Amino acid sequence: MIYKMKRLISTILFLLLTSPFCFCLSDFQFSVAPRVSLSFGELNEILYGYDDTIISQLDWEQKPFLDIGIKSEITFKNFLVSASFDYSFPAGTSYMYDSDWDDGKKYSFTTHPLETAKRINTELTLGYKIETPMKIEVIPEIQFNYIFSDFEAGIGSGIRHERNIRVYGIDYRQHAFLLFTGLNVKAEVSPKVLLEAAFYTAPWNYQESYDHHHGVKHPFSTQDFQQGSFSKHKIEIGSNFQINQFFSLGLFTSILFGTTDKGYFYSDYYTTNMELIKTQKCGSAYHLLKAGSHFTFSL
Numbered sequence: 001m002i003y004k005m006k007r008l009i010s011t012i013l014f015l016l017l018t019s020p021f022c023f024c025l026s027d028f029q030f031s032v033a034p035r036v037s038l039s040f041g042e043l044n045e046i047l048y049g050y051d052d053t054i055i056s057q058l059d060w061e062q063k064p065f066l067d068i069g070i071k072s073e074i075t076f077k078n079f080l081v082s083a084s085f086d087y088s089f090p091a092g093t094s095y096m097y098d099s100d101w102d103d104g105k106k107y108s109f110t111t112h113p114l115e116t117a118k119r120i121n122t123e124l125t126l127g128y129k130i131e132t133p134m135k136i137e138v139i140p141e142i143q144f145n146y147i148f149s150d151f152e153a154g155i156g157s158g159i160r161h162e163r164n165i166r167v168y169g170i171d172y173r174q175h176a177f178l179l180f181t182g183l184n185v186k187a188e189v190s191p192k193v194l195l196e197a198a199f200y201t202a203p204w205n206y207q208e209s210y211d212h213h214h215g216v217k218h219p220f221s222t223q224d225f226q227q228g229s230f231s232k233h234k235i236e237i238g239s240n241f242q243i244n245q246f247f248s249l250g251l252f253t254s255i256l257f258g259t260t261d262k263g264y265f266y267s268d269y270y271t272t273n274m275e276l277i278k279t280q281k282c283g284s285a286y287h288l289l290k291a292g293s294h295f296t297f298s299l
Contacts, residue, residue, distance in 0.1 A: 029075040030299055037067040037252070037292020039088060043149055045172065045209065045224075046260060046283035053104060058211075059097040060151050060172060065119060066091040067290060078129045080139070088119040096153035096170065100160075110158030110167050120148040127184065135188040143180040143200060145234075147286075149173065168214035176286065178205040178232055194240040202232040207261060207284050223274060224282040226263030232286070233258055240296070248296045256288040 040063045047056040069086030093113065100108040127141040154169045182200030189195055205228045212221045238252035265282040266274040 031073045031296050033071045033073075033250070033294040033296040035067075035069050035071060035086075035252075035292055035294035037069075037086075037290050038064045038091065039067050039288055039290040040064050041256075041286070041288035043151075043174065044260070044283075044285040045211065046285070047265075048262070048281045048283065050279045052281065053101070055101050057099045058170065058172070059099075060149070060153075061094040061096065061114070062088075062090075062117070062119070062288070063094050064091045065089060065094075065117075067121075067292065069121075071294065075129075078131075080125075080127045080129060082123075082125045082127075084121075084123045086119075086121040088121065090114060090117050096151065096156070096172075098156065098158075098167075098170070108158070108160040110156040110160075110165065112153035112156030112167075112169055114151055115154040115169070116150075116152045118150050120146075122146045137186040139184040139186070141180075141182055141184050141198070141200070143182070145176075145178040145180060147174075147176040147178070149176075168216075168219075170211055170213050172209065172211040174207060174209040174284070176205065176207045178202045180232075180234060182234070184236075192242040194242070196236075196238045196240075198234075198236040200234040200236075201230055202234075202258075203229060205229075205232050205261065207263075209284060220267065220269040221274070222265050222267040222269070222282075224263060224265035224284070226261035226282065226284050228258075228261035231259045231261050232256070246298055248298065250294045250296060251292075252294065253289075253291045255290075256286060258285065258287075260285040 042062065043060040045058040046054055049055040065088040067086045067088045069084060071082060071084035073080060073082040094117065096112040096114060098110045099106055123143055123145050125141055125143040127139040130138045151172045155166060157166045180200035180202050182198055184196060184198035186194060186196040207226045210223045213219060234254060234256050236254045238250055240248050240250040242248045260283045262281050262283045266276050268274050
C-alpha cells in the first residue's frame with residue numbers, strides 16, 4: 001500500500017510541476033516558487049499499557065531542520081491546483097528522548113543524539129477562487145499531505161531506577177497520510193502587497209511506523225498503525241511582495257498540530273516473529289512549526 005501511494009504521489013507531483021509548459025499560456029496561469037525555511041517540531045511515539053496509561057514514550061526532536069523545496073501552482077479561470085515538495089535535514093543538534101513508566105511513576109529517562117535524520121513533505125491542493133468586491137479572494141480547498149520521517153538515534157545516556165546508564169540507539173521511520181479540507185483567504189492590501197491566511201482540518205489521517213531497538217542481548221522491533229479523524233490541523237500565514245510582472249518575494253509560516261491518534265501494533269519483543277499485541281495500544285502525535293521565504297516566477 002505504501003509503495004503504490006508513494007508512486008501515485010510522485011507521478012501526480014511530476015505532472016503538476018511540469019504540465020504548465022505543455023499548455024497554451026493564454027489558457028493557463030502558472031507559477032513556480034523555490035523556497036527555503038527552518039522548521040521546529042517533535043514527533044511522539046507512545047505505548048500504552050493494558051489499562052490505557054502511558055508506559056513508554058519516544059520524543060523525536062526536530063530543532064531545527066532546514067527545508068529546501070519548490071511549489072508550483074496552475075490556475076484556470078477560478079480553479080487552481082498546486083503541488084509542493086520539501087526535503088528537510090538537521091541544521092543543528094537534535095535528540096530523541098526515551099521515557100518509561102511503571103504504575104504511573106517514571107523510572108527511566110535517556111537522551112539520544114540523532115545521528116542521521118531526514119523528512120520529506122509533499123502537498124497536493126485543489127481549490128476554487130471566490131472573488132469579492134473588496135479585493136479579497138476566498139478559496140475553499142482540499143489538500144492531500146504526505147510526510148515521511150526517517151531518524152536514527154545513537155547511543156544514549158540517562159537514569160534508570162536512580163542509576164546512571166548507557167543504552168543502545170533506536171531507528172524510526174514513519175509514513176503519514178493526511179487529507180485536509182479548509183479555507184484560504186487572500187487580500188490585496190496594495191498593488192504590490194498580498195496577504196493570505198488559511199486554516200485546514202483533517203477529516204482523515206493515517207500513520208504507519210516502524211522502529212528498531214538496537215542491543216546485544218535483546219534487540220527488537222515494532223510496527224504500529226494509527227488512524228484519526230479531525231485530530232490534525234494546520235494554519236498557514238503568508239505575505240507576497242510583487243517586484244514586477246513576473247517576479248515576487250514572499251514570507252510564509254505554517255503550523256501543524258493536533259491530538260494523539262491511537263492504534264494497534266506488532267512486535268517481536270516476546271517472540272522471534274512480529275505478532276499483534278492484543279492487550280496494548282500505541283499512539284503517535286506530530287507538531288511542526290515552519291517559517292521561511294520563497295521567490296516566485298509567474299506567467
